Amino acid sequence: MSNQQIRITLPDGTVREYEKGVSGLQIALSISEGLARNVLAAKVNGEVWDATRPIYQDASVQLLTWNDAEGKNTFWHSSAHLMAEALEALYPGVKFGIGPPIENGFYYDVDFGDKPLDGSELEKIEAKMMELAKEKQAYIRREVSKKDAIAYFKEKGDEYKLDLLEGLEDGSITFYEQGNFVDLCRGPHIPNTGFIKAAKILNVAGAYWRGDEKNKMLTRLYGITFPKAKDLQEYLHLLEEAKKRDHRKLGRELELFTFSEKVGMGLPLWLPKGTLLRERLVAFMKKAQDKSGYQQVVTPHIGHKVLYETSGHYEKYGKDSFQPIATPNEGEEFLLKPMNCPHHCEIYKHKPRSYKDLPIRYAEFGTVYRYEQSGELHGLTRVRGFTQDDAHIFCRPDQVKEEFIKVIDLVLYVFKALGFEDFTAQISLRDPENRDKYIGTDEAWQKAESAIIEAAAERGLQTVTELGEAAFYGPKLDFMVKDALGRKWQLGTIQVDYNLPERFQLEYIGSDNQKHRPVMIHRAPFGSLERFVAVLIEHCAGNFPLWLSPDQVIILPISEKYIAYAEQIKAVLEEQDIMGTIDNRDEKIGRKIRDAEVKKVPFMLVVGEKEQAEGKVAVRKHGEGDLGSLSVDEFIAHFKAIIDQSLKK
Numbered sequence: 067m068s069n070q071q072i073r074i075t076l077p078d079g080t081v082r083e084y085e086k087g088v089s090g091l092q093i094a095l096s097i098s099e100g101l102a103r104n105v106l107a108a109k110v111n112g113e114v115w116d117a118t119r120p121i122y123q124d125a126s127v128q129l130l131t132w133n134d135a136e137g138k139n140t141f142w143h144s145s146a147h148l149m150a151e152a153l154e155a156l157y158p159g160v161k162f163g164i165g166p167p168i169e170n171g172f173y174y175d176v177d178f179g180d181k182p183l184d185g186s187e188l189e190k191i192e193a194k195m196m197e198l199a200k201e202k203q204a205y206i207r208r209e210v211s212k213k214d215a216i217a218y219f220k221e222k223g224d225e226y227k228l229d230l231l232e233g234l235e236d237g238s239i240t241f242y243e244q245g246n247f248v249d250l251c252r253g254p255h256i257p258n259t260g261f262i263k264a265a266k267i268l269n270v271a272g273a274y275w276r277g278d279e280k281n282k283m284l285t286r287l288y289g290i291t292f293p294k295a296k297d298l299q300e301y302l303h304l305l306e307e308a309k310k311r312d313h314r315k316l317g318r319e320l321e322l323f324t325f326s327e328k329v330g331m332g333l334p335l336w337l338p339k340g341t342l343l344r345e346r347l348v349a350f351m352k353k354a355q356d357k358s359g360y361q362q363v364v365t366p367h368i369g370h371k372v373l374y375e376t377s378g379h380y381e382k383y384g385k386d387s388f389q390p391i392a393t394p395n396e397g398e399e400f401l402l403k404p405m406n407c408p409h410h411c412e413i414y415k416h417k418p419r420s421y422k423d424l425p426i427r428y429a430e431f432g433t434v435y436r437y438e439q440s441g442e443l444h445g446l447t448r449v450r451g452f453t454q455d456d457a458h459i460f461c462r463p464d465q466v467k468e469e470f471i472k473v474i475d476l477v478l479y480v481f482k483a484l485g486f487e488d489f490t491a492q493i494s495l496r497d498p499e500n501r502d503k504y505i506g507t508d509e510a511w512q513k514a515e516s517a518i519i520e521a522a523a524e525r526g527l528q529t530v531t532e533l534g535e536a537a538f539y540g541p542k543l544d545f546m547v548k549d550a551l552g553r554k555w556q557l558g559t560i561q562v563d564y565n566l567p568e569r570f571q572l573e574y575i576g577s578d579n580q581k582h583r584p585v586m587i588h589r590a591p592f593g594s595l596e597r598f599v600a601v602l603i604e605h606c607a608g609n610f611p612l613w614l615s616p617d618q619v620i621i622l623p624i625s626e627k628y629i630a631y632a633e634q635i636k637a638v639l640e641e642q643d644i645m646g647t648i649d650n651r652d653e654k655i656g657r658k659i660r661d662a663e664v665k666k667v668p669f670m671l672v673v674g675e676k677e678q679a680e681g682k683v684a685v686r687k688h689g690e691g692d693l694g695s696l697s698v699d700e701f702i703a704h705f706k707a708i709i710d711q712s713l714k715k
Contacts, residue, residue: 073124087120091257094129104131106256107140114140116207116254132293142167144205144244144255145195145262145291146174151247152194153287157181162249163226163275163284170301171290175273177226183285188267191287195265202260203245207253212236215250226275264298265291268305304551311551313603314445320608320666322599322616323446332443332450334596339616342645344595346614348431350483350713351455351592354476360429360457365409367433371399376569377408387437402435407563407588410458411570414584419574424584425461425469431595432456446600453595459587460572463510466585467517470543470560473589474525477545477558480591483713484602484611486557488548491527493518495541497534504538506564514562514585515541539565549605557598561588608666609688613709619646620667621683622658624674626650631678635671635698642702663688669705 071083074093084093090108094101094117105117109128114136121127130137146165153160153176163175176183210218212231218241219227227250231239242251244259256262269288275281292298309315317323322340329335336344352362371390374380383404390399403409410428419426433453442448459469474491481489495515496504504511518541522529536542540562547557563586566572576582592598602610612618619639621632632648639646646667649658655672662670671683676695683701685693696704 072121074121075124075126077126077128084121086122089118089120090115090127090129091117093127097129101129101131105129106131106137106261107254109136114254116205117257118204119207119254139167140254141256141261141293142172142291143253144259145265145289146172147205147242147244147247147249147251147255148195148198148259148262148291149191149265149267149287149289150174150176150249151198151245152191154247155198156187156191156194159223161224161226163273164230165249168288171268171288173286173288175226175275175284175286177282177284183270183287185270188270192265192267195262195291198245199259199262199265201245202258204258205253205255206243207255208241208243210239210241212239215239215241218248219250229276261293262291263293264295265289266298266302308551308553308604311604311607312445313447313600316603316608317445317600319664320616322603330450331440332438332448334446334449334451340599342616343610343614344599347592347595347599348455350613351431351480352429354479355427355429355457358427358472358476359425360427363410363413363428363430365403365406365413365430365432367403367435368400369403369409371401373408373412374401374404377405377411377566378569379404379408383436388435403432404434404436406430406432406434406454406456407458407566407586408570410456411566411572411586414458414460414572415570419460419584421462421574421576421582424574425459425465427457427459429455429457446596449594449596452597454590455592455595457589459589460567460584461587462574462576462582463513463585466514466562466587467521469587470517470521471524473560473587473591474521474527474543476589477560477591478525480558481545481547484614485606486547486549489528489557490546491522491529492535492544492546493522493529493531493541494535494537494544495531495533496536500534504536505568506540510564510585511541514564518543518560518562537561537563539563547601549601550607551604555601557593557601558591559589559593562586563588609668610666611712612668612705613713615666615668617646617665617667618644618705619669619671620662620665621646621648621671621673622655622662623648623650624655624672626652628673628675628678632673635673635683638698639702642706644702644705659686669701671701 070086072086074082074084091102091105094105107130108115108117109130110121110125132138132141150162150165157178159179161177165172165174212234215231216228230250240252242249242253242255267287267289271286272283273286274283290301320339321337322343323334323336326335368391371380387404388402390401392399413428414426431453433451435451438448438450461469496511522543542559542561544556545558547555549555567583567586572584573581574584621635623629623632629650636646636648659670666688668688670686672686673683677683682695682697684695685701687693
């Protein structure tokens with residue numbers, strides 16, 4: 067190899083030689099023109115670079131396209147610059163704060179001066195963005211001295227960029243330029259604006275500069291762009307579908323829960339139907355836990371401040387949580403509990419334990435309280451009081467893997483029964499380069515991490531491994547679920563903990579007659595019941611699995627003459643734990659059926675003269691229509707077969 071050549075290792079392990087100064091885009095071109103047309107950026111030795119940036123040393127290179135998260139990120143970051151260029155062209159003198167990519171799209175914080183942005187102008191901005199995109203302007207990276215950068219933005223009169231420059235070191239500053247727009251930016255960016263084929267500004271909001279309400283309120287424009295026009299149409303359709311499925315909207319329509327300012331923000335009130343749904347979820351989980359050897363416990367909603375100081379939760383949550391409750395006893399303080407685990411540690415500790423007693427599994431549907439900022443609250447997904455399906459397993463180190471497998475089986479059973487089929491398990495391990503962040507011995511960590519990895523492999527889970535994502539007290543397994551709209555949610559977590567057994571001085575007497583620390587496993591398949599219900603509502607659009615529906619049937623008499631027969635049927639169904647109501651309004655049957663469809667009741671049982679004479683019901687299924695006439699016993703058998711199928715382990 068000549069001095070002018072470097073070795074490039076591709077993700078499949080292939081090594082190719084190129085001239086020094088080769089770019090990711092040129093590497094792509096050497097592989098295929100099709101690939102080069104789609105390359106947005108390059109990952110060079112783990113760092114994302116412009117696809118056009120020269121590489122001067124041997125390197126591992128991954129070419130990033132729209133199909134890679136980091137490719138999308140680069141695309142959307144570049145789109146924020148394109149939007150800023152369009153704004154500068156349309157509104158000379160505007161000033162810019164920050165414009166990062168986000169999970170879906172990007173935003174830019176903008177100071178429009180005295181003239182606030184009128185919402186009717188968004189289409190004009192989108193049109194200007196697309197006009198500039200068609201010019202295929204290159205994104206050009208330029209290293210700049212701090213002095214020159216300050217001089218540039220002083221002349222431009224942009225105090226926000228000058229504020230950002232204060233925190234940057236000379237020698238680390240770069241400008242990016244495309245067309246007539248220059249920005250202070252670390253990058254990276256796509257090769258040119260021509261990759262952007264569709265743009266939409268989704269929302270306009272206010273945002274204080276640097277998040278500080280003492281600073282000026284800027285206008286935050288949220289946008290999204292795509293490499294194909296049809297991708298934008300699909301995304302907008304998805305947004306419409308998400309609006310229809312919004313759990314706050316459906317929660318209102320289906321009369322599941324409500325909020326009251328007098329009760330307090332972020333504190334949900336469960337209505338009768340929502341309570342029924344919630345209780346069914348709890349009963350389902352309790353039954354599964356009973357079979358798996360869990361013991362139910364109940365702990366108070368408050369605890370002495372000393373309890374949470376011992377556990378470390380006061381240090382972690384104290385400043386941002388509800389403040390201590392003082393009692394008439396001077397110096398005595400209690401806290402609303404932010405976690406159930408300290409209470410469970412004290413239950414474990416109430417008597418001596420032997421190695422033969424382990425594992426011990428305590429489960430509790432315990433309500434906890436955390437003071438979320440009002441701006442962070444969102445329906446049931448972000449609340450101040452929520453109930454966790456919490457359990458804590460106290461076991462010996464040699465039992466960790468077996469217990470982990472049992473918890474995985476429980477989580478998989480829950481997902482199957484509720485229709486969550488698309489999920490990934492994230493194995494979160496400690497950062498091998500920064501072991502000081504974690505407590506526990508190297509040996510204990512290696513055992514626990516191996517146990518998690520082996521347990522996930524034995525159950526055939528689709529996994530991703532994240533180094534450095536472990537909690538400081540132990541590794542964990544998080545289940546990332548995709549809902550019906552392809553959105554990702556973290557549902558269910560299993561964590562290994564060496565911290566609390568140490569803090570609470572938990573012990574058991576081993577077979578060697580010596581004292582040992584148990585390992586603690588935290589697990590919550592639902593996580594928060596509130597959040598789980600919100601995700602479930604949006605996943606199934608309010609069409610709950612039959613076993614979970616608050617109203618499983620609605621009986622529709624054709625006229626008041628058949629109400630007595632409807633009541634007989636309701637009584638027979640209730641004996642079989644099939645719950646429902648009778649619509650005895652003086653309305654035409656067509657109207658009753660339409661209203662039952664809107665309420666998403668799984669089964670409608672229509673009764674009239676013929677049904678009464680034959681002892682039958684005319685069955686309609688939500689979303690499917692007429693299933694014909696069945697005897698009440700035949701309907702019960704059909705109903706139970708559906709539930710047995712969905713709850714079968």
